[in-house]
Every structure is written in structure tokens, then in C-alpha cells.
Amino acid sequence: MASTKIFLLLAASLAVVQIAVAGDADINTDFVVPSNVSNVDGNFFTFTGMGVLVGGAPPTAFQVLKASMAEFPALNGQSVSYAVLQFPSGTVNPPHTHPRSAELLFLVAGTLQVGVVDTTNKLFTQTLKTGDMFVFPKGLVHFQYNPDSQNAALAISAFGSSNAGTASVPNNVFTPGIDDIILAKSFKTDVATIQKIKAGLAPKH
Template structure:
């Protein structure tokens, strides 16, 4: 797929997924979740201790720890939330959309390649961020982060909604049940490519029991790279 075709695909998906919604204004200082006794609230209600970043020296994968209204009910009605992101070498936060919030990302350990797609111009805006740099992703725009280096990268993201939502493009395309024929025609690829992408995104099979014989290995190479490598690789190639 040509880079221009990839950007066109991302633009179409961003328009389809954007819901121009925002947190409603509240008439009280804060919202007490149903079932909570407001008369016994204390400082613990406004405290969250679950935002945990992977502090290992060399994490092997991308991880995200969120503090949204789902995890931290005190955020209900406050129009803010937070996330800690850790990128192992060569890992990616796949192209995705936050339909209800802008995102302000702050890099605490770089470098980190980030990018967004402007649907009005059909153009990719990307930047390699260093430690201390910030980048804003406007609400509803397709964006990604990619650590192409040899060392871990870390960042924190602030969102303008207590429930920003996340729509992952690869997951939405290949795990939502869209017929293969539709994907083949839309992406201009063959059936084998679609199946390979679906296979790459499928959850790993459970490990066999210790007394079970190992499953036979298939020596044939996958006809395409992983879905995320395909999408982000094309995006990153535009910068070269």
C-alpha cells in the first residue's frame, strides 16, 4: 500500500470514528458515584494510587496505565484524566483515536516518534520528541507513538475528558468481524494478507500443559509483517 493510500485510509477512519462529544457540565463541585455514602467521604476519595508505570530497566513491550473515571471515580464530571505510557525498544502505541478528548503528551524519557493525521489536509504531522518535549493530539484525530530506538521511552498523557475513549484502528479493522471481502477491497490486498493481519492481532494461544506434546511448528513465513508494523512503518517512512 502506498503511503498516500495509508493516509487516506487513516483519514476515512478518523472521520468515521469521531464523535464530537465532551463531558457534560456539572452543577456540583464533584460527583459522588451511586452507592457511595457522601457523608463519610474523606481524602481517600480524591486519591488514586493505581497509576503504575513499568519501572523495569528494559521492558519488552508497550504498556499503558490509565486513570480515567472508570478507574478513579472522583474524576466524574471533572473533564480530566491521565495515563502513564512505557515503550520498550521497537514498540508502538498503534494508530488510534480518542473520540471525546484532546491529549497532551509529555515525554519523560525519550526519544519518541509521534504523529497525527490532519483529515482536512490529508497530511501527516510527525515529530521525534526528546525528554522534556510535549505534543498535543487534537480530539478525534488519528495518532500514534513509536519507539524506534534501542532504549526504553516513557511518557505521561493528560486528557480533556474523564472518559476520553480509545478506538484502535487495527483492532477495529481486524477484530470487529468486518467481512474479509470488505477488507480486501478496501485495503487493496489479497485474502492471505487479511488473514495474516488478523492472525497477528489475535490473542496468543494458551501455553500447552507441561505433559502435552509441543504443537508442530509451521516453517512458512508470514506473508506480511505485523499489522502495526505495516501501519506505523508507512507513517514513519514519510519522515525519511
């Protein structure tokens, strides 16, 4: 009996440790060099992908430019990444989550309505003005919307992970192939409505 209790205590302790280190794993070197890189110089630590923002034409739809581990391999193991969010008038970044990091958003220009929903299903909203910041806690559903009919908005988001991940609520629910009947029952609607939503989310060719 005593040995069983000790085993359960150890298992619970290990579970707590696993939760505590659920973010990026620690590395035991200064930085991680991909296997396909043979020469490390200043270029390895430089990311030029945001250069398209300088003097570029504004987008006509909501757009995200990312500097995560996928785009900038030097971030591997550094527990940091960025995203630049461009919101033309009336555009929205639909409800989504980042399973591996909180998001700290800084509004550089324009106005944004933002919201986050906690695990008790409580919605917290705010209207941000230029210069404001807002934090979206890790794993919680959140969104951003530019209600201004005349002006675009520009925001920069920082993440405490080199690969925060993004799970889009509309896409994750309606595009993976969950049966229409299950979705109709879940949303207390009919199959025709579900099919209409799915058609609206289908990739445009």
C-alpha cells in the same frame, strides 16, 4: 414558509450547541459521588494506581496505565484524566484516536517518534526528546514509536475528558468481524493477506 425557515434555523442552532458541548457534560455539584460510595473522605480524591511505576520492573511490551473515570471515579464530571505510557525499545503505540478529547503528551524520558493525521490525510510527524510536549487534536488518528534500540521511553498524557476513549485503528478495522472480502477490496489486497493480519491481531492465550 417563514415558520419552516425559523424551524430550520433553530435546528441548526441546536446542532451547533450540541457540537460545542460534545465533551464532558457539566455537573451541578462540586463532584459526583457513585451510588455505591457512602462515605466521602480524602481517599475518594486519591488515586494510587500509578504506584506500581515506583521501583517496578520495566515492561517488556508497550504498556499504558490509565487514571480515567473507570479507574478513578472521582474524575467523573471533572473533564480531566491521565495516562502513563511505557515504551520498551522498539515498541509502538499503534494508530488510534481519542473521540472525546485532545491528548497533550509530555515525554519524561527517552525519545519518541510521533505522528498525527488530519482530516485532509496530511501526516505531521516529530521526533521528541526528553522534556518535549506534543498535542494530538481530538478525534485525529495518531501514533507514538520508540525507535531507540537501547533505551526505553516514558511519557505522560493528559486528556480534557474523564473518559477520552480509545479507538485502535488496527483492532477496529480487523477484529470486529468485517467480511474478509470487503477488507480485501478496501485495502486492494487479497483475502489471504487480510486473514494473516487478523491472525496477528487475535488475542494470545
